[in-house]
Amino acid sequence: MLDKNFNPESFEKSFSFEIEASLRKPNAEPFMVLLPPPNVTGSLHMGHALCYTLQDIIARYKRLMGYDVVFQPGLDHAGIVTQLLVEKSLYEGGAEKGSLTRETLLKEIWFFKENSGNTILNQIKTLGISCDFSRLRFTMDEDSRKAVTKMFVKLFENGLLHRRKKMINWDPLIGSAISDLEIVEKEVDSYLWYIKYRLADSSESITVATTRPETLFGDVAVAVNPSDQRYLHLVGREVMVPLVNRKVPIIADSHADPEKGSGAVKVTPAHDFNDYDIGVRHKLPILEIMNLRGELNENVPELFQKMDRFVARRKVVELLEKKELLEKVETIKQKIPFGDRSNVPIEPMITYQWFVDAEKLAVSAVKAVENGKIKFIPKHWENLYFEWLNNVRPWCVSRQIWWGHRIPAWYGPDGQIFVAESLEEATVKAGQFYGKNVVELVQDEDVLDTWFSSGMWPFVTLGWPRQTSDLGRFYSKMIIVTGFDIIFFWIARMIMMGLFCMDEVPFCEVYIHGLIRDEKGQKMSKSKGNVINPLDLCKKYGVDSVRWTLASTTSPGRDIKMNEHSVENGRNFLTKLWNVVRFAKMNGCLYNHDFKVEDVSYPMAKWIVYKIKQMVSQVGSAMAEYRFDEVTHHLYHCLWDSFCDWYMEFIKPIFQQSSLKNDEKRGYDLPHTLLKKDIRDTTSWAIVQFVRVLYPIAPFISKKLSGEMGVMEISWPIIGEIDAAEAIEEVEFLKSAISSVRSMKQYLHIPPTEKVSVRLESDSYDVADLIVKYGEAMHRMVGINFGKITEQTVPVVLNRAVIYMELGSKIDMGKERVRLSQDMKKLLQNKENMLFRLANEDFLNNAPEETIWDHQKRVEEIEDKIQKIDYVLRSLEVV
């Protein structure tokens, strides 16, 4: 027997889903869910919990629907993050800065990976995520290394990958190039300094406004707008760069904006993207004044050499002021780019890097979404995808760090590049190139952007470059579930690389979920201290409750405001189900495998079968559309409202009849022995359907309760056809009768426990039959006895029936009349509205037939009620 208390912890640990996750169905339709591989350094946060839960729901549902499902787990080596983290812990452990060699650091990181990489995997298992862990992959495992290397060579040989000297975003803290995507703009308080540049050949000067005075050492020109009348006469003349007194020209370039600053701008091609472009346009020299650590180099006066860029800034300003070259200073709000991992301002630097021609790869990637081969859910995210890909710039894939896939390029003594899958191959190529056998080759020091390997994940996890059977079977039959923030980083790159490499889209659906926020709608962050740990929630409320809550609060295109309250809600629902099963077992219900819904005859049973059939189909449609909120909604209301509140209450007398004494039976005897078995079977059947449909969302309790009902295998319900129209009518009538009587009792302040005698009158129903079938239940549910009425009565007007309640002297006839008159007024108003519409010719001509028919039916119903109330009102007048 089940515990009285619902305690998820007591059974959650006893279920493992590894076997069913690894089960293959070679003859079924293939379907794959590709888990976005979490970072090895990661630990589970709410975002993971949501993302993974949704995928798990999909994977489990697809399994139930008979698909051959691969739910592929993995871990991402997360180059920069991991290296920073391990370095930090080593330094904190006493290692001297700069003392680490490539080999020792890599050894340490691998050690860290072996020991900590499992943390998040175990957390994923705790959440009940049914990945096939026997397929676990790591983005830096040997197979991945081979694949990445091959891809690099392939891109290179197709002319889509080049090594170029270009200006890139340099992160001085990490000491590496980073891509455009790894930058975050931050608004900071800053200054705009107005600096006087003296003309070389006169005492005149031109004022230049800048936010970066320290870069003036690298100035090679001053630019003004060609249409700026103030400065036109100066174009072509020369100015002295302050502090170094180097002559540079004044040039006309449209980049200079007369509205901004002083209208004149210093040009530093080596350290600013726009200035670099100006430099190219005007064939200006490039003067680099900074090293890769963000310190000024030997091209600046000695005083400033090796000085940090921000220290140098203060010093420069100080000196300019002293020399009276500083005209004025404005305080401004400025947005400047920061490295997203290092959180330091990035520095544009001209360096050699490897670039993928993303512009070329983007063409087919855009097409694949345009022509519907890949669908985003919700669809509007496609706009974002298009916007980015249509303006995509070369992707800088080289990183000057050590943790990652080493770039498979080797350099000859003269700098000649040999891109190959191995040193041996490179050596052969070099031999051919130089015409001799022994050539000393040096491998590129850099590693690849982490997203390079992630971008290949859909086919690498399927075995590529080996032509495995999985690769042919599951590639492009996938769904990806993820947050919008990695549409560029990951989704777009998977599509580009997949199309390039496999000539086919990697997946067909991309489900983009919302962000989890705190209850005030703020982003969760450690610094704000508003982080909710999903595992804490699981511990407190049970994993299933958390999963249920995540599913029920997610809706397309909307972020989730998370609070514990909503988890309580989920827990309460599961508790309800738990108690349903307790009730069933107390009454001897066990799943009967021979039971057929077609054989059900008792109307209440037919009704619940119908309700469940309807629910299953609604849940199925919702699942197909990934509307997890609707899935839970339908389940919730079918179980709680239909099954618990009505079905269970109605069948109690049948289960409990035997315990009643004769004088308590009030003559509502039914052929109980027969009925009891039918009802037991129906009840068990119903519970099993609930538990099955619940399985994708709350697998632990589903398994547990399914077992309790005697069903070991969970499968999706298949429900036969039944003709339930009459039963539905009857039950809906009973429901409205009971609700109305309850309402009336409350209205008249009759205590719920007080029994009331009633008389049911109807020309549409067989009153005696209803009383035999449901009298006992109605007695229990509302405290009414069917019998003779002698005293004053109050009528409860129903559809096609009236119930008269005996109330003795408690009724205030005057009050009753007022109440009924008010009801009447509303009904008349309602009827009038309907009739007005029905009298409108335009309405009749244009509205769909169904709508018109609906209106007419409604009028009939209203008229019936009006008639009854009218009748009752008149009878009250007689009294």
Added chain:
RNA sequence: GGGCGCAUAGCUCAGAGGUAGAGCACUACGUUGACAUCGUAGUGGUCGUAGGUUCGAUCCCUGCUGCGCCCACCA
């Protein structure tokens, strides 16, 4: 500057061209055998704003306002 999303009950959010919904909260009443992690009955909304299309708009279209986000630029 370009783009996207959102605006419905006190709160969190569904929703559909034809009688406005749920959960929570709130009010009143109620624990004898499934469940107080509960039950019953209620209160509560001119669906942001101004126009347009339509027989009919809260839903479709346009403008506006407010909030959130993305991209680009910023000397």
